[in-house]
Amino acid sequence: MSWLDVLSAVLLISGGIFFLTGTVGMLRFSSCYSRLHALTKADNAGLGLIALGLMVQAESLWVALKILLVWALALLAATVSAHLIARFSLRVDRGTQRAPP
Amino acid sequence: MIEQWFLWGFDALLAAGLISLAYQIVAGRHMFRSVVLFIVFGLLMAIAWARLAAPDLALAEAAIGAGLTGALLLSAYRSLITDEQESSPPSAVPRWAALLAGCLAGGLVAGIGWVVVGLQSPQETAGRLALQNLADSGVDNPVTAVLLNFRSIDTLGEVVVLLVAFLAARVVAQDINHAGPGDWLRASHREPILVGPLISFIAPMALLVTGYLLWAGAHQPGGAFQAGAVLAALGVMLRLTGRLRPTTEPSLIERSALVGGVVLFSAIGLAGAGLASAVLEYPPGWDYGLILLIETALTISIALPLTLLFSGSGGFRREVR
Numbered sequence: 557m558s559w560l561d562v563l564s565a566v567l568l569i570s571g572g573i574f575f576l577t578g579t580v581g582m583l584r585f586s587s588c589y590s591r592l593h594a595l596t597k598a599d600n601a602g603l604g605l606i607a608l609g610l611m612v613q614a615e616s617l618w619v620a621l622k623i624l625l626v627w628a629l630a631l632l633a634a635t636v637s638a639h640l641i642a643r644f645s646l647r648v649d650r651g652t653q654r655a656p657p
Numbered sequence: 658m659i660e661q662w663f664l665w666g667f668d669a670l671l672a673a674g675l676i677s678l679a680y681q682i683v684a685g686r687h688m689f690r691s692v693v694l695f696i697v698f699g700l701l702m703a704i705a706w707a708r709l710a711a712p713d714l715a716l717a718e719a720a721i722g723a724g725l726t727g728a729l730l731l732s733a734y735r736s737l738i739t740d741e742q743e744s745s746p747p748s749a750v751p752r753w754a755a756l757l758a759g760c761l762a763g764g765l766v767a768g769i770g771w772v773v774v775g776l777q778s779p780q781e782t783a784g785r786l787a788l789q790n791l792a793d794s795g796v797d798n799p800v801t802a803v804l805l806n807f808r809s810i811d812t813l814g815e816v817v818v819l820l821v822a823f824l825a826a827r828v829v830a831q832d833i834n835h836a837g838p839g840d841w842l843r844a845s846h847r848e849p850i851l852v853g854p855l856i857s858f859i860a861p862m863a864l865l866v867t868g869y870l871l872w873a874g875a876h877q878p879g880g881a882f883q884a885g886a887v888l889a890a891l892g893v894m895l896r897l898t899g900r901l902r903p904t905t906e907p908s909l910i911e912r913s914a915l916v917g918g919v920v921l922f923s924a925i926g927l928a929g930a931g932l933a934s935a936v937l938e939y940p941p942g943w944d945y946g947l948i949l950l951i952e953t954a955l956t957i958s959i960a961l962p963l964t965l966l967f968s969g970s971g972g973f974r975r976e977v978r
Binding site: 629635639640 | 849850851852855858859862
């Protein structure tokens with residue numbers, strides 16, 4: 557087991573911990589916003605750590621860049637959907653008032 | 658050795674997950690829950706195909722089975738609950754009838770399983786034959802070779818089925834208010850600030866992936882169905898964010914795109930009767946170019962009806978704001 561394997565194992569496991577924390581948060585927290593707050597940690601940091609852990613093991617730079625792209629796309633989609641969910645929830649809470657952009 | 662055990666455990670978990678999800682989808686009383694679980698089921702199914710070393714099917718399952726079918730089911734759900742809140746009606750089927758049907762179905766499955774287990778494995782399979790003749794097909798990907806050369810009649814049939822399904826849906830569909838964009842498009846609401854940048858980033862990406870999948874289909878997993886599904890997903894997103902507005906009637910371009918795949922495929926297939934040895938046979942040396950041409954037309958002919966089905970409309974026009 558080389559130090560590269562150890563590094564990637566550490567990154568993957570810490571990514572997994574972020575996901576576990578996010579999942580527990582989503583199941584246990586009460587309001588929509590705090591659940592989103594828990595989930596974004598898993599999406600941003602957890603997926604980022606796992607992508608990093610896989611990039612360390614990638615066979616070529618090209619593959620590593622593709623993994624980076626996957627992370628960037630997931631990040632973008634997660635950000636926008638979390639924003640939309642929060643906005644929708646805010647509007648439902650406040651009735652017909654317009655949500656701040 | 659230990660890796661083998663990990664894979665066994667993973668496969669067992671996957672199979673158990675699929676079965677329990679399938680049970681919950683069918684037995685659940687809440688329709689919305691079932692729809693969401695169906696999307697999860699499609700994702701697990703895609704992983705199962707990937708584990709079975711069938712990346713083409715995994716791609717198609719993830720894009721069509723989980724993504725687009727999920728979007729279609731959600732849009733159907735939305736139009737089902739427009740005027741009544743979701744309720745859980747008591748089961749109308751008497752218990753003894755359900756038990757009887759369950760027993761009969763179980764017996765049928767057990768009987769088929771018994772027969773399948775007893776089958777002799779065939780000596781000369783069609784798959785081996787196809788792999789032997791791969792060099793004659795014009796493409797390097799065995800799946801594309803089977804879909805568009807060795808058994809292209811099946812593919813033609815599939816595209817006709819999709820077109821007929823769209824026409825049937827148009828006949829029974831009533832209005833085009835389903836699956837509309839978020840109500841930010843109403844006068845007092847502005848579009849969320851992040852939606853515009855998302856579209857301007859994702860739309861070129863989706864077009865790039867569509868082209869790549871189409872091109873890659875000749876020598877590695879990919880092809881018209883996967884590319885078409887990605888293009889349709891882009892269409893769904895443009896529709897959801899209000900970039901496309903539904904119209905009742907398709908324009909001339911949309912009509913030609915809808916039937917283009919079938920018409921081109923049939924025309925080239927029929928031309929094969931004169932130029933090559935048989936119907937749906939390509940003239941020697943022309944295989945690659947013709948397959949690419951048909952796949953391109955099919956991609957559009959698959960993407961458009963899927964997007965229109967989601968929108969519940971006959972055509973599209975650009976949203977003017």
